[in-house]
Amino acid sequence: MSDEKSFFGKIGGVITSSHKDEEIERLNNLLNDYQKKLAESDDMISKLNDEVNSYKSSLDEANTSIGELKALLSDKDDRIDCLNKENVGLDSKCSQLEARLSSLEDELSTAKTDLLAYNKLKHEIEDSHMEDSTKYKSRIKQLNDELLILKTDVLAYDKLHRAMQFID
Secondary structure, eight states: OHHHHHHHHHTTSOOOHHHHHHHHHHHHHHHHHHHHHHHHHHHHHHHHHHHHHHHHHHHHHHHHHHHHHHHHHHHHHHHHHHHTTTOTHHHHHHHHHHHHHHHHHHHHHHHHHHHHHHHHHHHHHHHHHHHHHHHHHHHHHHHHHHHHHHHHHHHHHHHHHHHHHHHO
8 A cells, every 4th residue: 555655645645536537538639639749750751752753654754755856856957958058948947846845945944853852752751750650659659648547546546546435
């Protein structure tokens, strides 16, 4: 019995069942909050993965367009050599195609830069998610341990209370 008194003295005197219930409810709410934050992080990573995949698809399409335009430009250059004497207007068309090719190459370069930035961001978010996940899991374990201690305290209190009633 002296062990029980010193135990309850360490935690601030006799704790009522309602206080423990409130603490358990608070810890359960905190646990739920951490689990929601973890789910939100997972959703964010999923959305970023979708966005990265979209950029990869756009990059593939741009590469295909550039290859097609380069082949087209090569054909046009050969034809221009043959028709240059007859039609000066083809020079203008060639310039437009070269400008378009240059524009697409610029877009491709920008897309590659964006893709690298998004991949870097994705890795940073994944790293952050891993850190957060580890913290949340650790906190969840800590809360579960605290919850177990509180439940044990409630049981000990109930035993003590029943024993005290039995003695009376």
